[in-house]
Amino acid sequence: MAVAIIGAGQTKFGTRKDVNMPELAWEAIKQAMQTANVEQKDIDFMVVGNAGMWSSEAAVPALMYEYGKFENVGSMRVEAACATGNAAIRVGYTAIESGEADVVLILGVEKMQESPNPTVIELIGRFGSYFWEFENLGLTFPGYYAIHATAYMAKYGATEEDFAKVAVKNHHYGAKNPYAQFQREIKLEQALNAPYVAWPFKLFDCSPITDGSAAVILASEEKVKEWGIEEKIWIHSQGVGTGTANLSRRESFTSLKSASYAAEVAYKKAGIDIDAPYKYIDGADVHDCFTAAEVIAYEDLRFAKRGEGVQLVREEQTYIGGRIPVNVDGGLKAKGHPIGATGVSQAVEAWKQLLSKAENGRQVDVKNGRYLAHNVGGTGHYSYVTIYGLEKPR
Amino acid sequence: MEDLRKAAETNIKEYGFPVAIDEKSGALQWVDMRELHLKYIISIENIQEFFEGLRDGKLLATKCKKCGELFFPPQKDCPTCMDSDMEWFELKKEGVLETLTVIFVRPPSFSAYEPYTVAIAKLDDGVRITAWLRGDPQKVRPGQRVKIEIAKRKEGYLMYEIVPVEG
Ligand SMILES: [Zn+2]
Numbered sequence: 001m002a003v004a005i006i007g008a009g010q011t012k013f014g015t016r017k018d019v020n021m022p023e024l025a026w027e028a029i030k031q032a033m034q035t036a037n038v039e040q041k042d043i044d045f046m047v048v049g050n051a052g053m054w055s056s057e058a059a060v061p062a063l064m065y066e067y068g069k070f071e072n073v074g075s076m077r078v079e080a081a082c083a084t085g086n087a088a089i090r091v092g093y094t095a096i097e098s099g100e101a102d103v104v105l106i107l108g109v110e111k112m113q114e115s116p117n118p119t120v121i122e123l124i125g126r127f128g129s130y131f132w133e134f135e136n137l138g139l140t141f142p143g144y145y146a147i148h149a150t151a152y153m154a155k156y157g158a159t160e161e162d163f164a165k166v167a168v169k170n171h172h173y174g175a176k177n178p179y180a181q182f183q184r185e186i187k188l189e190q191a192l193n194a195p196y197v198a199w200p201f202k203l204f205d206c207s208p209i210t211d212g213s214a215a216v217i218l219a220s221e222e223k224v225k226e227w228g229i230e231e232k233i234w235i236h237s238q239g240v241g242t243g244t245a246n247l248s249r250r251e252s253f254t255s256l257k258s259a260s261y262a263a264e265v266a267y268k269k270a271g272i273d274i275d276a277p278y279k280y281i282d283g284a285d286v287h288d289c290f291t292a293a294e295v296i297a298y299e300d301l302r303f304a305k306r307g308e309g310v311q312l313v314r315e316e317q318t319y320i321g322g323r324i325p326v327n328v329d330g331g332l333k334a335k336g337h338p339i340g341a342t343g344v345s346q347a348v349e350a351w352k353q354l355l356s357k358a359e360n361g362r363q364v365d366v367k368n369g370r371y372l373a374h375n376v377g378g379t380g381h382y383s384y385v386t387i388y389g390l391e392k393p394r
Numbered sequence: 395m396e397d398l399r400k401a402a403e404t405n406i407k408e409y410g411f412p413v414a415i416d417e418k419s420g421a422l423q424w425v426d427m428r429e430l431h432l433k434y435i436i437s438i439e440n441i442q443e444f445f446e447g448l449r450d451g452k453l454l455a456t457k458c459k460k461c462g463e464l465f466f467p468p469q470k471d472c473p474t475c476m477d478s479d480m481e482w483f484e485l486k487k488e489g490v491l492e493t494l495t496v497i498f499v500r501p502p503s504f505s506a507y508e509p510y511t512v513a514i515a516k517l518d519d520g521v522r523i524t525a526w527l528r529g530d531p532q533k534v535r536p537g538q539r540v541k542i543e544i545a546k547r548k549e550g551y552l553m554y555e556i557v558p559v560e561g
Contacts, residue, residue: 246467
């Protein structure tokens with residue numbers, strides 16, 4: 001049973017002290033339900049992606065059941081670190097694909113700023129192997145990715161300036177996205193002169209601590225037909241991979257094995273040539289929690305050969321008009337990274353791009369009718385690659 | 395957070411509730427009165443030899459008696475053989491530096507330390523190890539020889555460190 005996204009909504013990302021958890025979630029849910037033209041009674045399953053810990057409410061699905069007056073609906077909360085949002089989509093997608101559900105509400109929500117920054121740094125450092133990496137070594141989250149960044153620099157000659165260019169690009173597009181946390185361009189020098197967070201990463205190499213929510217309505221092919229829904233995109237395929245908890249148990253630090261595996265699975269299922277996938281898709285949202293992560297993603301997704309991802313940055317091949325536009329919503333870097341909402345927000349972006357609803361200056365050319373989302377939890381601890389398309393999958 | 399708490403305490407008297415205005419947005423916030431302190435109690439029952447080894451100056455891994463696979467960090471079970479018949483194996487404490495980072499923004503629980511270097515080395519025995527790197531991170535490069543030394547942390551207990559080998 002093919003699965004479509006028939007509605008999408010997203011809040012402004014950033015500091016959202018003006019709303020509490022259910023109010024923030026409802027902003028996205030309401031938009032998603034209105035664009036899908038569905039009511040509460042139409043929804044038979046609700047999946048909430050919420051990593052939590054830093055926010056006060058734990059039982060978010062029940063909270064939203066109550067706040068949004070849902071009825072006769074199954075629900076659950078899903079967690080896969082920073083890939084939580086895509087894990088939520090996974091659950092809804094497979095529920096419909098298997099015939100268990102017809103219409104599913106996917107909500108991704110995170111209110112990270114309910115805790116002070118030092119507490120968030122403390123909690124997010126635990127998205128690895130706690131005992132052997134954090135308890136005694138204090139390996140922070142930026143540190144996990146920095147381990148990869150320095151390995152990449154040593155092997156392929158990338159520089160801190162190369163990484164900074166990724167931030168410049170993503171801020172360039174974030175400036176054009178009214179939902180982004182940072183709606184301002186940055187200069188290369190500004191990024192290069194910022195203080196270090198975890199060498200080689202400086203402030204502008206890192207995604208921020210963000211509040212936000214995003215929601216999509218998934219529906220079965222049957223429902224789409226029954227309701228005569230015209231405005232929709234389809235989930236063409238999804239690949240999911242897992243990595244070791246300990247970074248020291250990995251063979252390579254210049255790629256994320258779980259992500260390249262997830263990509264391969266997703267490409268094969270969608271009938272995309274894994275040697276030149278960029279020829280089949282119009283753009284991609286990749287998980288740029290840190291600048292170097294975006295460069296490594298280019299290679300894991302085979303937009304470039306191993307060691308040549310940095311070349312795409314230097315040649316500006318991931319701007320609109322290049323080989324493949326990447327993160328033209330600002331990415332996690334400028335749009336913001338509310339952990340549980342990020343993956344769902346990527347689906348919202350695929351929806352906007354494929355239906356040509358993106359804001360001025362950040363709409364890609366829709367030629368192939370396909371968009372890719374790459375969502376990584378932890379440092380490749382969980383990887384999701386999802387391919388969305390305008391045409392119903394074969 | 396301290397400022398918010400103080401404002402909330404004042405506001406309980408003046409306003410009637412533990413509230414404070416968020417400085418940046420001007421939005422009214424309720425300052426949670428319930429504080430949560432987390433400290434976990436983690437079992438090391440099945441790897442206690444590892445810690446005894448550190449006390450004797452040894453770095454120990456577990457080795458499956460059946461298939462010979464080495465496990466570091468040490469683990470109780472061999473998933474390949476579905477067996478838990480392990481022996482302790484003393485690693486040679488020498489290897490090659492693979493990658494590193496310097497943690498500048500530290501978690502509050504590490505605030506007593508200056509920026510510290512975390513590195514990963516591949517030991518000659520075949521396993522990798524993550525540990526603090528002793529010395530100037532600017533003077534090392536991936537591929538260079540390192541050794542593992544056991545030293546005392548500031549808190550007074552033993553921990554292994556990666557130390558560059560001269561020359
Ligand atoms: Zn074995």
